[in-house]
Amino acid sequence: MAAIAGQPALIWQKAFASGAASRAAGVLRRAIFAVLALPFATVAPALAQGPATGAATATAAKSITILMVRELRDRLPPLSLLDQPPKDDGIAGAKLAIDDNNTTGRFLNQSFTLATLENADPSALVAAAKGEVEKGATGFIVADVAPDTLLQLSDAIAGKDAVIFNASAPDERLREEACRANVKHTAPSHAMLADGLAQYLAVKRWRRWLLVVGTQPDDALFADALRRAAKRFGHKIVEERIFKYEVGSRRADGGFEQIQQQIPSFLQGAADHDIVLVSDPGSLFSDYFPYRTWEARPVAGSAGLYATSWHPAVELWGGTQFQNRFKRLAGRNMRPLDYNVWMAVRSVGEAATRRRSGDTKELIAYMRLPEFELAAFKGRKLTYRDWNGQLRQPILVTTDKLHVTVSPQPEFLHQFSELDTLGIDKPETKCAAYTK
Amino acid sequence: MRRSLSSLATATALVCAAGFAAPSAQAYTVFVTNEKENTVSVIDSEKLEVVGTIKVGARPRGVTLSKDLKWLLVCASDDNAVQVYDSKTYQLVKTLPSGPDPELLAFHPSGNPLYIANEDDNLVTVVDPEAGKVLAEIPVGVEPEGMGISPDGKVLVNTSETTNMAHFIDTSTHQIFDNVLVDTRPRVAEFTHDGTQVWVSSEIGGNVTVLDAANRKQLAKIKFEIQGITPDAIQPVGVRHTKDGRWTFVALGPANRVAIIDSKTFQVVKYVLVGQRVWQLALTPDDKLLFTTNGTSNDVTAIDVEKQRAVKSLKVGRYPWGVVVAPF
Numbered sequence: 001m002a003a004i005a006g007q008p009a010l011i012w013q014k015a016f017a018s019g020a021a022s023r024a025a026g027v028l029r030r031a032i033f034a035v036l037a038l039p040f041a042t043v044a045p046a047l048a049q050g051p052a053t054g055a056a057t058a059t060a061a062k063s064i065t066i067l068m069v070r071e072l073r074d075r076l077p078p079l080s081l082l083d084q085p086p087k088d089d090g091i092a093g094a095k096l097a098i099d100d101n102n103t104t105g106r107f108l109n110q111s112f113t114l115a116t117l118e119n120a121d122p123s124a125l126v127a128a129a130k131g132e133v134e135k136g137a138t139g140f141i142v143a144d145v146a147p148d149t150l151l152q153l154s155d156a157i158a159g160k161d162a163v164i165f166n167a168s169a170p171d172e173r174l175r176e177e178a179c180r181a182n183v184k185h186t187a188p189s190h191a192m193l194a195d196g197l198a199q200y201l202a203v204k205r206w207r208r209w210l211l212v213v214g215t216q217p218d219d220a221l222f223a224d225a226l227r228r229a230a231k232r233f234g235h236k237i238v239e240e241r242i243f244k245y246e247v248g249s250r251r252a253d254g255g256f257e258q259i260q261q262q263i264p265s266f267l268q269g270a271a272d273h274d275i276v277l278v279s280d281p282g283s284l285f286s287d288y289f290p291y292r293t294w295e296a297r298p299v300a301g302s303a304g305l306y307a308t309s310w311h312p313a314v315e316l317w318g319g320t321q322f323q324n325r326f327k328r329l330a331g332r333n334m335r336p337l338d339y340n341v342w343m344a345v346r347s348v349g350e351a352a353t354r355r356r357s358g359d360t361k362e363l364i365a366y367m368r369l370p371e372f373e374l375a376a377f378k379g380r381k382l383t384y385r386d387w388n389g390q391l392r393q394p395i396l397v398t399t400d401k402l403h404v405t406v407s408p409q410p411e412f413l414h415q416f417s418e419l420d421t422l423g424i425d426k427p428e429t430k431c432a433a434y435t436k
Numbered sequence: 437m438r439r440s441l442s443s444l445a446t447a448t449a450l451v452c453a454a455g456f457a458a459p460s461a462q463a464y465t466v467f468v469t470n471e472k473e474n475t476v477s478v479i480d481s482e483k484l485e486v487v488g489t490i491k492v493g494a495r496p497r498g499v500t501l502s503k504d505l506k507w508l509l510v511c512a513s514d515d516n517a518v519q520v521y522d523s524k525t526y527q528l529v530k531t532l533p534s535g536p537d538p539e540l541l542a543f544h545p546s547g548n549p550l551y552i553a554n555e556d557d558n559l560v561t562v563v564d565p566e567a568g569k570v571l572a573e574i575p576v577g578v579e580p581e582g583m584g585i586s587p588d589g590k591v592l593v594n595t596s597e598t599t600n601m602a603h604f605i606d607t608s609t610h611q612i613f614d615n616v617l618v619d620t621r622p623r624v625a626e627f628t629h630d631g632t633q634v635w636v637s638s639e640i641g642g643n644v645t646v647l648d649a650a651n652r653k654q655l656a657k658i659k660f661e662i663q664g665i666t667p668d669a670i671q672p673v674g675v676r677h678t679k680d681g682r683w684t685f686v687a688l689g690p691a692n693r694v695a696i697i698d699s700k701t702f703q704v705v706k707y708v709l710v711g712q713r714v715w716q717l718a719l720t721p722d723d724k725l726l727f728t729t730n731g732t733s734n735d736v737t738a739i740d741v742e743k744q745r746a747v748k749s750l751k752v753g754r755y756p757w758g759v760v761v762a763p764f
Contacts, residue, residue: 104577104598104599104601108617321555325556350600373620373640375597375598375620379690380640380668381620381640
């Protein structure tokens with residue numbers, strides 16, 4: 001069922017009933033898998049050659065297909081074995097949301113289907129996704145792709161009745177100068193994450209930051225967000241240091257002997273600070289910092305205390321049942337990407353429920369209205385910003401094991417929505433395409 | 437600001453309590469489940485004091501009494517069981533099979549069966565409490581919670597929090613005969629005493645939908661507006677009606693207030709400041725006092741129904757959740 005890296009494969013899964021309901025009824029869940037004929041596709045022998053379009057697999061008029069597009073990227077492995085991404089990272093979140101949508105859908109004669117496209121070649125991936133949209137197989141794409149691929153995909157389907165949910169890229173430019181009218185973002189941006197963390201540090205009055213930045217491009221982007229947050233919430237970056245470290249060489253039969261010398265000496269002689277902020281979104285080196293600092297100071301940013309959209313230990317606001325459902329389905333903990341994808345697929349489900357419709361155009365239009373709201377276990381409704389399509393959401397500020405707090409902090413007010421104290425606000429936005 | 441208002445209310449309440457006799461003509465027993473303490477606090481409604489604490493199972497939430505008043509039933513959510521306690525001696529009598537993660541429960545007016553919402557398994561479980569047997573499982577939407585039973589016992593309304601529906605279930609066939617879409621995260625469904633209406637609170641939607649029980653059409657959507665409180669913090673949960681059909685009370689969660697609504701006109705007449713994150717409500721049998729569970733401030737507020745104001749807030753266990761008043 002897993003796609004072979006480098007080769008496009010399209011996998012269709014049709015869920016006839018929600019997982020939980022069918023389990024309860026003692027009914028085995030039926031699934032049909034079909035691989036579409038695509039250029040260069042190798043049909044796995046276990047999978048039957050299927051029908052050529054999504055419409056052909058649909059059994060009811062109100063069947064809605066959501067296409068998950070994944071770019072298989074060669075990424076450097078995170079330091080900790082605990083952080084290695086599972087193969088179905090994000091996909092499992094989509095499956096849960098499809099199940100949740102179908103449980104509701106069976107009361108309204110609606111059914112939801114997940115299709116996935118995976119490829120290491122961005123151009124082939126974009127072409128295949130575009131083909132699906134042009135065929136009318138789907139108008140809802142959930143993307144776990146690199147920022148440039150997202151823009152290519154957006155341009156490829158521009159003007160068509162289709163919307164893309166960016167579930168993984170936190171890059172600000174996708175929401176700002178390079179924003180696209182047909183892209184929504186369920187993944188929080190770097191600025192939202194940095195603001196969520198900075199608000200809590202302001203409440204703690206840990207105001208003097210020693211900022212450590214890695215050498216990866218993403219490290220510089222998150223560092224920008226941290227600098228902006230520092231200014232916004234009254235912090236002072238007393239010093240910045242670049243951590244030049246040969247990333248990716250995570251595993252060795254030793255290592256700690258040198259690291260416990262290397263980190264303190266790297267931090268030696270810094271200006272007085274309350275906290276060490278480390279920018280390393282890929283978790284390639286930041287986990288070396290806690291408990292190894294020169295001064296006895298806490299670490300935050302990408303290790304120690306960090307901001308995230310989801311955490312596998314959160315049981316707030318009915319989260320227990322949500323986590324349990326996910327674990328039963330995927331056999332592992334829910335990760336932020338799973339959650340971001342779940343919110344995207346649930347957005348489509350919520351729109352379909354409210355409009356009692358499967359019409360792509362109508363659902364896309366509804367998701368742009370101010371009355372569209374999503375419940376996502378964050379204790380308040382989530383809505384899409386009308387100036388750049390970013391989903392407003394509370395940000396969890398957490399350690400590896402448990403959340404510490406949830407931002408926005410009550411001390412920070414806003415004239416319209418406290419959630420807009422997180423990230424780029426309407427008066428600051430550089431996004432023009434979205435409001436046109 | 438919020439804190440000072442809250443203490444002001446408490447202070448006022450204390451003065452009232454000291455200055456006047458408690459408005460309840462008769463002493464009742466109030467049982468409050470404390471979600472994060474695994475206890476039930478027992479309150480004397482006349483003295484307005486905690487008179488006892490019962491150690492119960494893990495994560496107690498929904499709580500009710502059997503028709504003959506002998507049993508106090510507690511949803512021990514994390515133990516996946518409904519525990520039955522002797523309502524006078526507080527001894528554990530037995531444990532009922534409940535399905536996973538029971539959250540709220542309702543008795544058929546005849547006293548049997550018992551309907552339980554299983555939040556973790558998209559089911560309503562029907563249990564014979566005498567025999568301790570599961571009679572049926574009814575598949576509903578995602579995260580079932582609210583359980584409202586019609587006064588004649590013919591209709592059970594269950595709300596599902598993620599599906600956003602009120603499911604109307606025929607209790608004779610255990611079949612859903614209608615699904616009504618309401619606003620986001622419906623928490624509680626409550627029939628009026630005459631059985632003609634069902635009021636459904638939507639926590640995230642921030643409103644209450646009033647449905648005609650006969651045809652399931654919407655009669656009203658009640659919205660709330662409180663100066664100085666952001667709309668996102670208004671999260672309706674508990675709903676209770678007085679027997680005379682005059683007043684309906686709605687707990688507004690982190691808005692820290694209970695709305696008093698004219699049941700006939702659907703207009704909010706007053707917001708009463710209580711403790712923090714107010715969720716569930718219960719009236720005394722004479723409808724003179726309303727008790728509220730204030731989760732985040734670990735207290736229960738008693739509201740004088742006639743005067744429409746808080747009488748006293750009393751400290752209970754950690755994160756009070758459910759509440760029921762016994763007519764003894």
